[in-house]
Amino acid sequence: MQSQITPEAHDSPPTGNDLRVARTKARIITAVIACLDEVGYSETSINRVQTTAGVSRGALTHHFPSKEAMMVETLERLLDPVRGGTHAPDAIGQATGRGDGIAADMARLWSKVLNTGPGRALVEILVAARTDAALSARIQPSLTAYNDQINVNIHSLYQSPTGDADDIKVLWTICRTFLRGLHLQARFEDNPRQIQRLLERFARIMEPHMTARSQTKAERHEKPV
Numbered sequence: 335m336q337s338q339i340t341p342e343a344h345d346s347p348p349t350g351n352d353l354r355v356a357r358t359k360a361r362i363i364t365a366v367i368a369c370l371d372e373v374g375y376s377e378t379s380i381n382r383v384q385t386t387a388g389v390s391r392g393a394l395t396h397h398f399p400s401k402e403a404m405m406v407e408t409l410e411r412l413l414d415p416v417r418g419g420t421h422a423p424d425a426i427g428q429a430t431g432r433g434d435g436i437a438a439d440m441a442r443l444w445s446k447v448l449n450t451g452p453g454r455a456l457v458e459i460l461v462a463a464r465t466d467a468a469l470s471a472r473i474q475p476s477l478t479a480y481n482d483q484i485n486v487n488i489h490s491l492y493q494s495p496t497g498d499a500d501d502i503k504v505l506w507t508i509c510r511t512f513l514r515g516l517h518l519q520a521r522f523e524d525n526p527r528q529i530q531r532l533l534e535r536f537a538r539i540m541e542p543h544m545t546a547r548s549q550t551k552a553e554r555h556e557k558p559v
Contacts, residue, residue, distance in 0.1 A: 359397050359407075362387045366408045370455035375462040380404070405459050406472045412456050413480045435546050436492075437537035440509060444533055448513050457517055484510075492544045505543055512536055 365387035369378040380401055384394045398404040434442075447453050463470040485503045494501040520529055 355397075358389060358393055362389060362394055362397065362404070363408050363411055366404050367412075367452055367455040370408075370458040371451040375405075375458040378458075402466075402469050402472070405462070405469060409456065409459050409473050410476055412452055413476055434548070436509070436540045436544050437534065439491075440513065440533060440537045440540075444513055444516065448517070454517070457514065491547060493547055494543065495545055502544065505540065509536075509540060 362383060365383045366378065369382050369386055373382070378401070380391075380394060380398075383404065384391050387394065398407065448457075459469075459473070463473055484506070488502055488506045489499060492502050492506070493499075494505070516529055516532065519532065520526075523529060
């Protein structure tokens with residue numbers, strides 16, 4: 335199932351042409367995400383996206399004159415909810431979980447965010463940017479802003495038992511690094527259940543170091559020391 339990108343919101347009432355443009359761009363970006371997930375970055379050509387989106391080549395190249403331009407805006411849409419936007423699937427906007435506890439949040443992030451079409455599409459763009467200097471330069475500011483916002487968000491959900499605010503940022507970065515790495519590790523495993531076991535075990539390792547702020551003081555000290 336393709337993830338649907340919603341048209342851009344406008345500060346003033348959009349005109350009929352604004353709506354048509356927004357719908358066309360959303361349709362194209364939805365197709366980009368589907369292609370990235372299904373055939374990977376190298377095979378996601380302008381021709382393939384055009385066919386998948388069902389738009390004319392003129393319409394596509396009017397909005398996106400190059401593959402690089404398509405990828406830059408696709409990444410922007412995927413990251414947008416974390417920065418307060420409304421363009422991309424809600425799942426991507428939950429990159430800091432819900433504060434339900436590390437085990438629950440990591441399981442949710444893997445199944446609802448990273449191991450999804452949009453999540454895998456994002457990985458394809460990130461991997462491509464490693465060797466594509468022009469693409470890397472264009473997306474780096476957005477990635478940095480995204481990372482900074484996640485570091486702000488995580489403080490409202492978790493705290494360190496030591497009270498070290500910076501430690502929570504480092505710990506959650508470690509969690510995110512682990513989750514992204516599962517995409518690569520999955521290629522080495524012949525049993526899909528092993529990925530779930532790794533996820534559960536890693537969460538148990540992290541649990542003593544990150545306390546959900548939703549827990550009351552009484553709950554945190556329910557058992558005697």
